[in-house]
Amino acid sequence: MFGMDIKEIATISMVLFAVIDIVGTIPIVVDLRQKFGHIESEKASVTAGIIMIVFLFVGEELLKLIGIDVNSFAVAGSFVLFFLALEMILGIRIYKEEEASSASIVPLAFPLIAGAGTMTTLLSLRSQFAAVNIIIAIILNIILVYIVLKSSSKIEKMLGQNGLGVIRKTFGVVLLAIAVKLFAANVKGLFV
Template identity: 30%
Template sequence: MIELYVSALMTFFVVIDPPGCAPIYAGLSAGASSANRRAMAIRAVLVAACILLVFALFGEALLRALGISLASFRIAGGIMLFLIALEMVFEKRTQRREDRAAKVADDPEAEDVSIFPMAMPMIAGPGSIASVMLLMGRNEGWERSLVILGALATILLLTLAALLAAGPIMRFLGAKIEAVITRLLGVLLAALAVQFVIDGLQVGLR
């Protein structure tokens, strides 16, 4: 169970990337009061948690209703995560996030950034949705499911802490250290993505 928790924790950490969300949120909420920044951070994490929980509990049933096998979803999810890993290694993901954040910041009507872009797609994006469905699908039993949800809850709390402390974190880390961490996490995510594809192929070929 500990091994499963650590594996799920690392997967969610790499995909959701709390340190990567912090600078984007710091830039988007720069003009807001401290109370408003705190409220938006809490709202963003709660909304993302609800989205991920729905897909964790009912995602497999949704796939069955659409006639999609779990093996096919594992392969597709693995490919998607691998593409995200490539973006992280070559810093394209950070640039894409910053471009998206800049568009929201330029919109005078988009004052509350908690739902978009923070909750979705930055926290509960395609990668994190695919990850939670894949992990829940390959680990049957309520005990293992609770371990995965516990790992997800841990990362969401860490994400909330990162958003609340976005300003100090950015001053402490600096752009260069953040870039190094992002690249290392990208390599780990690439390996996890390949494993998802291998699992899907093994199940599909049985």
Template identity: 40%
Template sequence: MMDIIFQTFSQFSIEQTAGAFIVLMAIIDVLGSTPIFLNLQSKGRPINAFKAAAISLVLLVAFFYAGDAVLQLFHVDIQSFAVAGALIIFIMALEMLLDVEIFKYGGPTKEATLIPVVFPLIAGPGAFTTLISLKAEFAQINILAALTLNMGLVYIIIAGASWVEEHVSKTFIYILRKFFGVILLAISVRLFTSNVLPLIESLSK
């Protein structure tokens, strides 16, 4: 047991954690969602920041570990899922860069904390797909550390949404969204190219 724990922590890398953190931060885009949080609150639908971050963390961690079992159930390997994830990240990057809505989010809207804040804004399809896709490149401990840090950021941004509105200009948020769009586009291309060739080779055998 101790050997497993030691081996797990020996894989910790600040560089990998930072890389995974940036990817997840760009996908979740909690700063870009601040106007949505403020709009919900102005309509009398308060958001519990701690509850939103905690539930999102539990859901994402559960999918992070159960995702492999689900993939095996459908006979899908991690490289195939990574390629599919790269395509979804590519589409999300286009949304951010072109100011278009490709993914349509529908569902009940009675509880603002759960719907639409936890799902799909924070723990949405993009975050689920990205978590599984990251397994192809980063050690699990680094992904989990990056995810936990992101949920901390989610809590801070939601709790301080009003402060953000007062102190961070809409122009800056817009520019930041475009910047992360470019980052996501590059990440999707790298994720696709690094997994599609091994996938083709394994299928040709």
């Protein structure tokens, strides 16, 4: 029906889950909540979902319009992920955010949830799978993101500071590996 394929949806959902890595961003969400006092889970989730769906359809054309190819975008995204991973692993602050009243849109919805890695992944998925299956997978992931954001304080209490520290460093290494893989897969395309 409408080109929907459960197997494709499951595959795309798993790929997006790994790239979005909402479980790995729990320590960042906790940090943001401590800085700003409140995270608007609904606003962050809906914004990230809209960004992903819009980019799915206009991303490649938008990049072409401003003269950027997908490989350049992916390499730039790998640098952003690399620095985020370094912050998580080393416990240092590289990104200095501007004063904002909320962290729901920046940096949570973009670039943490719907970041360069997610955008690049969406462009590559678009070439392999039906758009309707990708949209369903995005919606499923956004629901999961919302649940994790909504329950981040409970997760924080359950894990404690030490548990969050371990998760932060572990997922920092995973994020670093994703950044290296994204870089390696796309850097060759810059010189073709």
